[in-house]
Amino acid sequence: MDLSAINPVLLIASLMVAATPLLLAAIGELVVEKSGVLNLGVEGMMITGAIAGFAAAVESGSPLAGFVVAAVAGAALSLLFAALTQVALANQVASGLALTLFGLGLSALLGQRYVGVKPPQMGRIDIPVLSDLPVVGPILFAHDVILYFGIALTGAVWAVLKFTRAGLVLRAVGENHEAAHALGYKVVRIRTLAILFGGACAGMGGAYISLIRVPQWTEGMTAGIGWIALALVVFASWKPWRALLGAYLFGGVTVVQLNLQAAGVAIPVEYLAMSPYLITILVLVILSADKSSAPASLGRSFHASR
């Protein structure tokens, strides 16, 4: 056992990378749930985004183009969900599960040609002076642009929900869709837009795994991150900054346990492998013991009847 092989600076830098896919997916789903829709298809949209982004990056040679395509692919898949649940009034739970299964199958089909291919590398942002700082430099100022985008998105979602009229209307729709309709807000339109946003975020989260974190394509490579994102939204009490905290905690424990495995700690691998899930859920359950609760219309279908 050799713990000295673990470099704390690299550890923190890599936990941010490990957390970003989860953060992106969770922030998207948070917005969807705030509008009163429960989309269980996050995993399916992520894996679709992962293969779509991977293919686009390989074909075009530009990782950024890959992320754009991944967002579009995730949103396109979520549009299917929106059509089912908002227009055809299908059950949201069943539609979400179907979306996940569909996404997993579709991505496996699309990805057959890309197994073993190396994607183009995403450049890191190199800020003169700042990136060269000891300790702080590698941790904070030497990442790819998508990672910063994820943090900025968290802040933007928080600010929009809290300070803007658009955010207020979104929360109102999720809280009581009948009242929102009576006041003249377009419930279905607002929810569809939220679903599309959630799909785009999940797609980018998936592409982050296949283009940056791993980076390669294997079938089913999202490995349940979409489900963790769903749980994260609930345990974060639908609060963006708490979702960020949860994502970093999950990423952190994942990276630490991998390092511990590599260092040969005398704990069975199975316990280490399950630790990120356990610790994240435990901490968030303790945090979510306050009064804030789910949007009151979450998961309920809306139809403007007479």
Add this chain to the structure above:
Amino acid sequence: MSTSALLTLDGLTKAYPGVVANDKVSFVIGTGEVHALLGENGAGKSTLVKMIYGLVKPDSGQMTLRGQPYEPAEPRQARADGIAMVFQHFSLFDALNVAENIALGMETPPPMRDLAARIRDVSEAYGLPLDPYRTVGALSAGERQRVEIIRCLLQDPKLLIMDEPTSVLTPQEVEILFQTLRKLKSEGTSILYISHKLEEIRALCDQATILRLGRNVGACIPAETSARDMAELMVGTALKTPERSDRTFGAVALAITDLSVPAPSAFGTALRGLQLSVRRGEILGVGGVAGNGQDELLSVLSGEVTTARDAVMFDGQPIGHMGPTARRALGVLTAPEERLGHAAAPDMSLTENALLTGSVREGLETRGFLKWGVARSFAETIIKAFDVRTPGPENAARSLSGGNLQKFVIGREVLQRPEVLVVNQPTWGVDAAAAAAIRQALLDLAAGGAAVICISQDLDELMEISDNFAALNEGTLSVPRPTAALTVEEIGLMMGGAHGMEVAHV
């Protein structure tokens, strides 16, 4: 008083598949006039105001606002034209605060801090004090209504539509609301006032239009028309008032002594120091504004919430620890307020719903197997005895209108020959004829020697049928007093007075 027409409706028609909600309805609302819209449930009042507010598009007919054609495509446009609406079922968002709720109803709300200041100003000017930063979920029904009214007032409306505004208020709160409305009227605002409380309309309104089955069947000046005449116009036939026969009270059938129960949820009410007893042949009326412990009281009586053994006594026998089924076996039956979901399972048939509460007393099962034939004939008996309008007992509970389902739910309990019957809001949302039938059934039941506890927010109903009256206020029950000797003022004070409201500063 009304100098010129503000809004003219001409031949408005709206049909839904299978039913014509409004059939060529025409009338005129004058400037600065309080206009009453009267009608039974299902007469088309809600559809009509939804058309005025832009939520529903008429199939044919025109509206004219201040001489201009008026065709609101959506509520936003109606609000821009100076039309505001206070909804019957409050259109509020529980998890948001007062200021956020009000901002949602405005086109271009000012920044939150200015809005909060304006809410304080307007609410105090009209005698409806409100804290803009309180969460709406924690407000009482009267306070929630204030939020809705202030949301409308901030837009400086020319026409204020109020859909059944007083059903959740104490008499004192109603009086304060009326003063606010009269102040608005003196400022030139027109009010379209929907209600089926006729005495209120006589006290407040200048003109009344009466709808029946979607048609305009008459107009009158309420101050010059008796409540009975208006009621008969609404119903279309002569009204039958329930008859009270002389009853003698027997032994105490059900008694609660010094019972306190903590609140079941964050927005529930704790019951404190409850004392109650009801004799055979007696109808005890329990009044009070919604949310003061009615649901909690019902669940203590039904056995959904169990208590200490001795806290609830039936015929001198402790039943506080028993669940609903054991109490039903003894003859303590209940009919809760919420029809869909509490009193009946919406997607199950009437036969199945009859089985759900009737199986114990009517012997509808043997050793866990259901007797469908007997259950079906029990359901048919209820349908026949209580005039439930439905094609048959195989129809789902959800398919019945509110009033018909209410008749079924009450009938199901009454026909099980209860020793004690507890009902909550027995005639809620039921039209006048059916309400009279239900009240008559309760009176007959008491005359037959059963004890009845009637929890209701309809004071007229309690005055009509109950022998003794007690009021629930914030989880405490007042000492019951004989109904015949009570005045409306006294009842209002028993219900907790005006709950901190004050008269408008004119």
